[in-house]
Amino acid sequence: MRIVELLVVEEAGAVGLKMRVYGREMCFVNCHFAAHLEAVGRRNADFDHVYRTMIFNRPFFSAAAAGVSSTIQMLRCANAMGIHSVEGMPELSEADLVVFFGDFNYRLDDISYDEARDFISQRCFDWLRERDQLLAEMKAGNVFQGMREAVIRFPPTYKFERHQVGLAGYDSSEKKRIPAWCDRILYRDSRTATISSCSLECPVVSLISQYEACMDVTDSDHKPVRCIFCMEIARVDESVRRQEFGEIIGSNEKIMLILEELFKVPEAVVSTNNIILQNQDTSILRITNKCGKDKALFDIICESESTVKENGQASDHRARGCFGFPRWLEVNPASGVIEPGNIVEISVHHEEFQTLEEFVDGIPQNWWCEDARDKEVILVVRVRGSCTTESKSHRIRVRHSFSAKSMPMERKSNKSSSVQANVLHRSDFQRLSCSTDMVDQLRNLHSP
Known part of the structure; x- marks a missing residue:
């Protein structure tokens, strides 16, 4: 479900909501069109603009940081990306049900204020409907093309004085605005001139069970209008569809052969299954696609890691x-x-740590005490085809042999004093732990 706000013209706007019910798209659009009795053409243009430019499947870019209203920003995005869907049709035209509602501002023509009040008091709504601008424009095909409205059997919803109850609350100011049905609800379902019953060809059929004004609301100069829809929706049972589709595919030998070829994992050869690295070593791993016509997709992950024991055996991964x-x-x-038929080379490289190393009883340690003993990892090379999720795995052992570990301690003792200062023994740590003046002992620990 997505909501899109769109600025239409200077004084009019629209907010749209699209949802899916049993796989059928339903769009609800709330509008406010241009005001004033003579602005019929502007109202028609407002509807046309909203219908053509309402967009649901586009990203929404917030413009709050730039100090620009979100509605203006959405309009700019819509203009930049194109106002029509991919097929070149307005997005609302592709929905199975479209409902427009709001303050459309259409008025009554060729009638005075007193005449309108008189017909309203007598509830002669049939005669008033003949003066309704919206019905006349719809009949002429100028606006809301292909849409329907239930028969109006309630008083005009505009203009009322606030907090005035009943029909006596119509505008009594100097302007004496002529009452009108400004607030309306119109809709379009899947029915056509030739198909009116609900089916897969006509998936959504709507009937109006109630269409009325809320005359007891007095907080606005308009009376809200409500409408109850009763809808029939043609639904496809997806489980049955999948079963029947599978039976059709399974019974076609040619299609099955094509699918079997697509689902095959290309044969690939990995050059080695064991790699040994020392400090900053690089080894090249080669993967060969033996298939002559299909591409092979590969990815490499680290499955597990272990520490190598003194006897050269890896502990539990x-x-x-x-x-x-x-x-x-x-x-x-x-x-x-x-x-197809190509080889890819993978660089497997030991990355050096830029840390200060210290030696404790001949075992190298870095300054955050990370274990620097020999390590081993299991790499998994997964190879699959471009049309299948199935894969074949190749496992490779990669061992890092810490080169400094094999260096004799006698050679280390001949190095410069700066290196010697980093060579500590556990006895030194024991003496430091019981010292009362650790700073002084650190200063004199390896002094000549």
Whole structure:
């Protein structure tokens, strides 16, 4: 369900609401057209503009930050993107039911104030309807083309003095505006000149069970109008449709062969299933599309990660879930399309951490104490065709062997004093933990 506000002309506007009921589109448009007795042409133009430019399926851009009203911004967006739907027809023309309601401002012609009041008091609405501008314009085909209105059997709804009850409340000021049916409800359903019963060809048929004015409302110079619709909607049972469609497809051998070909996953070959990286190493992984006519789509995910034990065996792998690749591993590209018979090269790279390293009992640690031991991940290469969601998976073990771990501690002791200052032993930490003046001991810890 979407709501769109649209500025029509200087003094008129419209707000539209579109909804789906059993798959049928229903649009409700509230309007306010140009005022004054002689402005019939402007009112007709207002309707035409609203009908042609009302848009529901366009993005709404807020203009509050720019200090521009949302209605003006929507009008500009509509003008920029085109006022018609993709097929070149107004969007309202494609709905199964359209209801227009609001203050249309159509008046009564060729009648005086006193004459109108006299006919109203006698409830001679048939004679007044002959003077109604809207009915005359609809009969001439100038406005609300193809739309209907229930028979009006209530008094004119304009203009009343506020907080005045009954028919005595019509305008008694110096202007003495002639009463009129300004507030109306019109509709158009799926019926045509040749089809009037509800069916799949005529999916929405509406009947009016009540059309009346709320004469007891006195807070406005207009009387609200309400209408009750009774609708028949032709509904398609989607489960039956899918079943019948499946039976039709299943009975056609040619279509089944085409679908089987489309659903096949292209044969792909991955160059290796084991990769070992040291610091900042890069390894190239190649994926070959062996299929000669279909494209292969691939993506690479990190399934799990584990720490390598001292004996070289990986511990239990922990699922990565939505965390993606670990920070030390870079895979590029991680997804793509392989043309028939082509090869794609994937860079598997160890990413160096720009951190201050310290050594505790010969085990390298960074300053936030992240585990820097050898690690292993399981990468999953998923390959699928362009017309199917089924895929084939290839698993690859990628192990990072921390190169500094294998360096003898004797070699480290010959390095500069700046490196030595970062080499701590657990005995040093134990002494620091029981010190009363930790700052002084840190200063003198490795002094010559």
